[in-house]
Structures are given as structure tokens and as C-alpha cells.
Amino acid sequence: MLPLTRPHRDDVLIAVVGLLGGAVLWLLGLHMQNGRLFAADWVSLLPLVVMSALELARRSAPQTALVLGTLALVADQFTSGNLATLLMYTDLMYAAVLYGSPAAARRIPVTTLLITVGVTIGFVAWFRDAQALLVGIATGLVSFLPALTGVSVRNHRNAAETARLRADQTALLAEMDRTQAVTAERARMARELHDMVANHLSAIAIHSTAALSLDDAATSRDALGVIRENSVAGLAEMRRLIGLLRTGAGDPEPSSSPTLASLDALIEQHRTNAASSGLSCTLLDERDGSGPLPAPVELAAYRIVQESLTNALKHAAPGAVTVRLGQDADRLTVEVRSVLGERPRPRAPGSGAGLVGMRERVALLGGVFEAGPGAGPDGSRVWRVRAELPVDERKVGP
Structure with a gap:
């Protein structure tokens, strides 16, 4: 049965034109054959009307329309015939292949070829x-x-649809890549901004709290000196970062990034900032000096030490803060230990972003990162940060 769906307007136009054209041919007395079983001219109008009605279902039920159209064409052979009936049948054959199922599209051409040969x-x-x-x-x-x-025509449409889907997929993948690139760049900028400024701001917060809470002129003067020093240094770091964003946006690791050679200055700055908190800092460089390290590895190691010292300044109890560097043929090891316990002096609030940033840096390089409480050499409780970074450039992650 033909489905009761609204026919396409093009199908309606084909049906109307076919029916009117066949009627004009019948009125003009133009027939295709003579001496048939049904010699009356009006009988040829019946297959014409049936074929015109089937044109309305050429898209919605193409295979059913073709079967019924074949029967109508056979019936037309017993009448005087009408050219419009024949032409509309060829359209039903075309539509059955174009709009029918894939199996019908494969089967109908082969069947019609065999029928033609037979x-x-x-x-x-x-x-x-x-x-x-x-x-x-x-x-x-x-x-x-x-x-x-x-x-x-069907193969051409399928090829065009495949190309369109491929183009849509390519555009979607490009948008996903762009989004991931923007997200990765924002995360890198956030890590850089946090690591560059957090140390200075933490020192400012701690010493300003101390200056406000202690009614001592000498202590306040020393605190203000540290505050000024860190504010100037933080401002310089911010200006450097802004300059890099304006001129070196495409450089993944700017050439002006700090290296492990700058650790002595970082340790000295930490000693100054942490003197009033009872913290002492020691650098143990146990590397064998086997050669230069990849720039991303040096930057990550420096930032890990910098953030660990910042966390010690904010949270560590009075005591020793030890920074140890070790290196073998495959890995650079960075370890920072600080005393875990209560501290009598003010502490700065923390957000946890520092640990997240360190973990991300190590993961991007394909290394191993650990952070948490542990036991020190003398059995005391310490907070330990340890990172292992690959030094072979072929093993360094993106």
C-alpha cells in the first residue's frame, strides 16, 4: 500500500504536467499503437491516470510505485497507448533507484539489464x-x-553528502583543537602568573600581617623593607610576563625564562623573606654536571622549587627547608622538604593552586610528582615535594 503522506511539491508538478500532457496528446489523436485488444481511445486514459497518481508517491514509496507503474505500463500495451504514460514510467524507474533503499538501488539496474537482454x-x-x-x-x-x-545521480549525491560530513567533521575537529589549545595556553599562563607572583605576594602578606600585629618599630621597619623589596620584584615579574604575552605569544617557553642557575638568587631571596618566620633554607646540588638540560625541564624544576619555597613560607613550622637536586642519565630529581607542624607566626592563606600547577608541569613533561607528609632523616614530620623529570629531549612530553 502507498503511504498516506503529503507528496513533495515537485512530485505534484510532475504528476499534473504528465496528466495534462497525456490528455493533450489524446485529444490530438496521437497514439502509439493501433489494433490492440481495447481499441477504444478513451481506454488509454486509464493507465495515464494511474501513472499520474503514482508520480505522487515517487519519493515516499518509490519501489511500490514502480511495481504498480509496471503493471500500468503492461496494461497500456493493450490500448492505443499514450506517450506521456511511457515517459512517466521512466521517471518512476529513475526515482525508484534514486530514492529507494540501497539494496533496491543495486538490484534494479541489474534486473533491468537482464530484462533488456532477455x-x-x-x-x-x-x-x-x-x-x-x-x-x-x-x-x-x-x-x-x-x-x-x-x-x-545517487552516487553523486552520496559523494557530496560524504564530502559535506567530512568537512563538518574536519571543522569540528579543528574547533576542538582550537579549544584545547586555548585551554592549554590559559592553563600555562595561569601557572606562570601564579609561580612568578605568588612568592612575592606571600611574603608581602606575611610581613604586613606581622607589622600590623606586633607593636615594635624595628620589626615594622624590617617588615616594610621586605614588603617593598617583594612588591618591586613582583611588579618587575608582572611587567616581564605582560611583555612576553605581547611579543612572544607563540613561544612555548620564552628564552628569558629562569633556569636552575638562578636557584642561588631564589634561595637567598627566600632566606630574606623567611628570616622572621624562623626558617632556614639550604640548597644541596648533587648533580654530576653531565650537560645542559632541556629548557622546559629547567623551567619546570625552577618553578617547582619556587612554589615549594612559597608554600614553606606560608605553611611550614620553624626549622630547616632543604632543596635537593639530583641527576642521573635519564632523570632530574627535585626534592624540597620543610618542617610540618604548628607555627607561632602568621601564615598566609593557600588555595591549592600551587600543587595543581606543579603536578601539571610534571605531567606535561612525562615525569613523576609526589607531594605529602613524610618522615625526615631525624624522624621528624616533614612535608616533602618530589619530582622526577626526564632529561632526554626525546622523552620530554609536549
């Missing part, structure tokens, strides 16, 4: 005349040629 051989054998080939040619023009055209 009709040609049969009529040649029956009439034993070369003119019987015209019957086979007519059969091919009515059935095989429209089916072949439908296959060509």
Missing part, C-alpha cells in the same frame, strides 16, 4: 529479423537507461 534475445529468436533489435533497444531506453541515470 527481451532482445527473445524477440530476435521469435521474429528472426534484425528489426527485432529495436524492441530490445526500446526496452533498454524505458527501463535500463533511467535506472542507470538514477544510479549515477
Whole structure:
């Protein structure tokens, strides 16, 4: 049965034009054949009307319309015939291949080819005349040629749809890559900003709290000196970062980034900032000096030490803060230990972003990161930060 769906407007136009065209041919007395079983001219209008109605279902039910259209075409052979009926049948054959199922699109051209060959051989054998080939040619023009055209158009549409889907997929992947790149760059900028400024701001926060809470002129003067020193240094770091963002946005690790050679100055600055908190800092460089390290590794190691010292300044109990560097053929080891316990002096608030940033830096390089409480050499409780970074550039992550 034909589905009761609203036909496409193009199908309605084809049906109306076919019906009116066939009616004009009938009125003009233009018939395709004579001497048929039903000689009355009006009988040829019945297949014409049926074929026009089937055109309304050429998209919604193409295979059903083709089967019924074939029956109508066979019935038309017993009448005086109408050219419009034949032309509309070729359109139903074309639509059955174009809008039908993939299996029908494969099966119909093969079937019509076999029918064309069979009709040609049969009529040649029956009439034993070369003119019987015209019957086979007519059969091919009515059935095989429209089916072949439908296959060509369908393949072209499928190729165009595949190309469109591929273009949409490529655009989607490009947008995902862009989003990931923006996210990664924002995360890198956040790590740089935190690591560059947090140390100075922590020192400012601690010493300003001490200056406000202790009614001692000498202590306040010393605190103000440390505050000024760290504010100037923090401002310089901010200006450097802004300069890098303006001029070196495409450089993943700027050439002006700090290296492990700058650790002595960082340790000295930490000693100054932490003197009033009872913290002492020691650098143990146990590397064998086997050669220069990749720039990303040096920057990550420096930032890990810097952030660990900042955390010690904010949270560690009075005592020793030890920074140890070790290196073998494959890895650079960075370890920072500080005393874990209560502190009598003011402490600065923490957000946990420092540990997240250190973990991200190590993960990007394909290293191993650990942070948490542990036991010191003398059995005391310490907070230990340990990172292992690959020194072979081929093993360094993106």
C-alpha cells in the first residue's frame, strides 16, 4: 500500500504536467499503437491516470510505485497507448533507484539489464529479423537507461553528502583543537602568573600581617623593607610576563625564562623573606654536571622549587627547608622538604593552586610528582615535594 503522506511539491508538478500532457496528446489523436485488444481511445486514459497518481508517491514509496507503474505500463500495451504514460514510467524507474533503499538501488539496474537482454534475445529468436533489435533497444531506453541515470545521480549525491560530513567533521575537529589549545595556553599562563607572583605576594602578606600585629618599630621597619623589596620584584615579574604575552605569544617557553642557575638568587631571596618566620633554607646540588638540560625541564624544576619555597613560607613550622637536586642519565630529581607542624607566626592563606600547577608541569613533561607528609632523616614530620623529570629531549612530553 502507498503511504498516506503529503507528496513533495515537485512530485505534484510532475504528476499534473504528465496528466495534462497525456490528455493533450489524446485529444490530438496521437497514439502509439493501433489494433490492440481495447481499441477504444478513451481506454488509454486509464493507465495515464494511474501513472499520474503514482508520480505522487515517487519519493515516499518509490519501489511500490514502480511495481504498480509496471503493471500500468503492461496494461497500456493493450490500448492505443499514450506517450506521456511511457515517459512517466521512466521517471518512476529513475526515482525508484534514486530514492529507494540501497539494496533496491543495486538490484534494479541489474534486473533491468537482464530484462533488456532477455527481451532482445527473445524477440530476435521469435521474429528472426534484425528489426527485432529495436524492441530490445526500446526496452533498454524505458527501463535500463533511467535506472542507470538514477544510479549515477545517487552516487553523486552520496559523494557530496560524504564530502559535506567530512568537512563538518574536519571543522569540528579543528574547533576542538582550537579549544584545547586555548585551554592549554590559559592553563600555562595561569601557572606562570601564579609561580612568578605568588612568592612575592606571600611574603608581602606575611610581613604586613606581622607589622600590623606586633607593636615594635624595628620589626615594622624590617617588615616594610621586605614588603617593598617583594612588591618591586613582583611588579618587575608582572611587567616581564605582560611583555612576553605581547611579543612572544607563540613561544612555548620564552628564552628569558629562569633556569636552575638562578636557584642561588631564589634561595637567598627566600632566606630574606623567611628570616622572621624562623626558617632556614639550604640548597644541596648533587648533580654530576653531565650537560645542559632541556629548557622546559629547567623551567619546570625552577618553578617547582619556587612554589615549594612559597608554600614553606606560608605553611611550614620553624626549622630547616632543604632543596635537593639530583641527576642521573635519564632523570632530574627535585626534592624540597620543610618542617610540618604548628607555627607561632602568621601564615598566609593557600588555595591549592600551587600543587595543581606543579603536578601539571610534571605531567606535561612525562615525569613523576609526589607531594605529602613524610618522615625526615631525624624522624621528624616533614612535608616533602618530589619530582622526577626526564632529561632526554626525546622523552620530554609536549
